[in-house]
Amino acid sequence: MDIKPIPVPAQGTTLGWQLDQPYRAKHLLWLLLVLAVLLFTGHRTEMDKMVVLTGQAVGNLVGLNDESQVVRGLSRVGQSMWPPAFGTEEEVARLTNLDRNNLPFLATIETHEKVEQHLNIDTLQMEESREKVELLVKPLGYVWTVFIKMLETIEIAIWGTLFSVVLSIPLAWYAARNYSYNKFTYTLARGTISLLRSMPELIVALFLVLAYGFGPIAGVLALGLHAAGFLGKFYAEDIENADKKPQEALEAIGAGKVKTLWYGVMPQVVPQYIAYTLYILDRNVRMATVIGLVGAGGIGQELKGRFDMFQYDHVATILIAIFIVVFLLDQFSARLRAKLI
Amino acid sequence: MIEFQQISKKWPDGTLALADVNVRIPKGQFCVILGPSGAGKSTLLRTVNGLTQTTNGQISIEGVTLTPASAKTLRRRVAMIHQHFNLTLRMSVAANVLAGLLPVVSTGRAILGWFEPAHRAKACALLARVGLDSKHLLRRAGELSGGQQQRVGVARAFMLDPEVVLADEPVASLDPKISREILSLIRDAARERNATVLCSLHQVDLAREFGDRIVGMRDGKIVFDGTPEEFTDERVEALYHGAQWEDQPAVETEDLYNDALQPQLVAA
Ligand SMILES: Nc1ncnc2c1ncn2[C@@H]1O[C@H](COP(=O)(O)OP(=O)(O)OP(=O)(O)O)[C@@H](O)[C@H]1O
Numbered sequence: 001m002d003i004k005p006i007p008v009p010a011q012g013t014t015l016g017w018q019l020d021q022p023y024r025a026k027h028l029l030w031l032l033l034v035l036a037v038l039l040f041t042g043h044r045t046e047m048d049k050m051v052v053l054t055g056q057a058v059g060n061l062v063g064l065n066d067e068s069q070v071v072r073g074l075s076r077v078g079q080s081m082w083p084p085a086f087g088t089e090e091e092v093a094r095l096t097n098l099d100r101n102n103l104p105f106l107a108t109i110e111t112h113e114k115v116e117q118h119l120n121i122d123t124l125q126m127e128e129s130r131e132k133v134e135l136l137v138k139p140l141g142y143v144w145t146v147f148i149k150m151l152e153t154i155e156i157a158i159w160g161t162l163f164s165v166v167l168s169i170p171l172a173w174y175a176a177r178n179y180s181y182n183k184f185t186y187t188l189a190r191g192t193i194s195l196l197r198s199m200p201e202l203i204v205a206l207f208l209v210l211a212y213g214f215g216p217i218a219g220v221l222a223l224g225l226h227a228a229g230f231l232g233k234f235y236a237e238d239i240e241n242a243d244k245k246p247q248e249a250l251e252a253i254g255a256g257k258v259k260t261l262w263y264g265v266m267p268q269v270v271p272q273y274i275a276y277t278l279y280i281l282d283r284n285v286r287m288a289t290v291i292g293l294v295g296a297g298g299i300g301q302e303l304k305g306r307f308d309m310f311q312y313d314h315v316a317t318i319l320i321a322i323f324i325v326v327f328l329l330d331q332f333s334a335r336l337r338a339k340l341i
Numbered sequence: 342m343i344e345f346q347q348i349s350k351k352w353p354d355g356t357l358a359l360a361d362v363n364v365r366i367p368k369g370q371f372c373v374i375l376g377p378s379g380a381g382k383s384t385l386l387r388t389v390n391g392l393t394q395t396t397n398g399q400i401s402i403e404g405v406t407l408t409p410a411s412a413k414t415l416r417r418r419v420a421m422i423h424q425h426f427n428l429t430l431r432m433s434v435a436a437n438v439l440a441g442l443l444p445v446v447s448t449g450r451a452i453l454g455w456f457e458p459a460h461r462a463k464a465c466a467l468l469a470r471v472g473l474d475s476k477h478l479l480r481r482a483g484e485l486s487g488g489q490q491q492r493v494g495v496a497r498a499f500m501l502d503p504e505v506v507l508a509d510e511p512v513a514s515l516d517p518k519i520s521r522e523i524l525s526l527i528r529d530a531a532r533e534r535n536a537t538v539l540c541s542l543h544q545v546d547l548a549r550e551f552g553d554r555i556v557g558m559r560d561g562k563i564v565f566d567g568t569p570e571e572f573t574d575e576r577v578e579a580l581y582h583g584a585q586w587e588d589q590p591a592v593e594t595e596d597l598y599n600d601a602l603q604p605q606l607v608a609a
């Protein structure tokens with residue numbers, strides 16, 4: 001068979017066209033404008049100073065520069081943080097019901113000589129007085145305290161997550177355009193979600209501490225309210241974006257909204273819902289370590305107390321604990337996600 | 342029996358999808374609707390169960406007039422089989438079939454998935470009837486082939502023993518052999534229940550083979566209504582090409598193809 005080549009260019013076609021160019025002269029103008037704005041805001045956010053200080057710090061570390069404010073500050077804190085505090089010491093005399101024959105786990109009683117200097121009023125001389133003090137030493141006493149506080153933190157996160165899930169289910173239902181009863185309920189639900197999402201946990205916790213007092217209640221509620229906004233939004237959007245075909249099939253036979261949602265939508269969205277909820281749990285654990293700073297329970301409260309008393313070695317222990325928990329949590333949620341989806 | 346009386350449908354964008362349709366489909370008839378794309382076949386079917394609201398006219402099913410108030414109860418008596426099967430793909434085959442019973446199952450039981458033994462037995466029986474082995478029962482619907490999915494769709498449609506079955510291009514994406522099988526299933530299951538079938542198709546041979554009656558639509562109007570024997574090849578030509586000959590001279594289309602389109606197609 002005879003195959004004729006296709007004439008290129010074909011008759012009547014022109015080559016006077018081009019694909020859209022990705023950049024033009026006006027883009028350069030935009031670039032200059034953006035640079036100007038960045039320079040302006042960079043000065044306002046002290047980015048120039050940051051560069052200078054960091055440069056000094058690097059110079060100091062490599063020995064070019066003998067003075068650096070940053071290195072000095074950091075090394076002072078670093079020195080007082082190291083070594084982290086693991087144990088506790090308590091004066092036995094102050095412990096009212098200590099059973100000497102049955103000491104707590106790993107605890108020992110050590111005797112220390114306490115030297116005190118004081119002024120003798122008669123001789124007007126400094127005198128030393130020596131006193132024997134018995135101390136109950138628990139080598140892992142502080143680790144235990146941190147562990148208990150961390151447990152409380154995780155509990156706050158779990159309850160906060162639970163609270164947010166329960167709250168976000170009705171929110172999601174009303175905030176899904178295709179399942180809300182009417183425009184009013186839709187707008188109301190969307191408004192509530194925006195409100196909840198716009199309030200940072202820390203600020204909410206601050207107010208809730210005023211209402212419920214110091215402790216975990218404020219923490220749980222603060223985490224739960226904020227996360228309910230997040231989950232409500234994402235749950236609702238998944239409902240809206242779910243494949244319409246099965247829903248239409250159920251609507252066609254008159255299955256009703258709730259049953260249509262359960263059989264036509266839920267199976268599609270559940271894997272995503274689990275992913276969102278895991279993310280919220282993860283986020284809540286991290287946030288729960290922080291909201292204690294304003295007195296809403298958990299490890300943050302301990303952290304704040306130690307920080308205010310300049311006990312940076314204790315702070316170090318707490319930071320290590322937070323790192324370990326977040327690391328374990330990452331591993332856990334990655335594994336769970338892989339299994340469920 | 343389905344009766345369309347002076348049905349029209351105008352979409353908000355001004356498209357007149359149905360223009361004064363008057364048809365009466367007696368009980369137990371397998372009525373095939375043919376017509377080019379955009380003729381209004383889907384729109385007509387969807388008015389029967391109220392998925393699409395009519396602009397004008399009246400529909401009655403077994404003597405009951407379709408109104409917003411009666412739609413809820415009427416829908417239970419009208420099943421639908423879809424072109425894209427419309428199964429919940431992440432749900433099991435059994436759950437998809439049982440979902441056909443949702444209108445008559447309480448919300449609580451539906452959510453818990455507690456279906457009576459009689460219902461579950463019926464689901465199994467129907468799945469066997471449409472030729473799906475019981476080993477597929479707890480498989481995800483999404484794992485099935487298109488033909489198998491449509492079998493599930495047919496089983497779901499017959500769970501409530503409908504009086505009317507609407508099938509919108511039920512075999513559009515299936516091979517000819519499976520298409521025949523699925524249409525036979527629909528026809529036979531409907532016959533067993535003396536149900537009326539309204540089925541839109543794009544394949545003329547299948548329409549002639551399965552239809553007791555063929556209704557041809559164009560531009561929202563019924564332009565043919567008769568038996569398969571009366572639907573001759575000339576009628577087919579007229580149904581699918583009639584207006585194009587009127588609207589545009591055929592030469593122009595050919596020129597367009599040869600001169601402008603062809604080189605571009607090849608170059609692309
Ligand atoms: N939701 C809608 N909004 C606006 N116009 C619509 C809508 N659905 C259908 N139409 C229009 O109504 C007309 C009839 O469409 P319909 O889907 O009933 O055609 P059809 O005969 O089923 O075509 P096909 O064979 O391609 O399925 C078309 O012009 C279409 O564009």
Ligand SMILES: [Mg+2]
Pocket residue numbers: 382383384509510
């Ligand atoms: Mg259609």
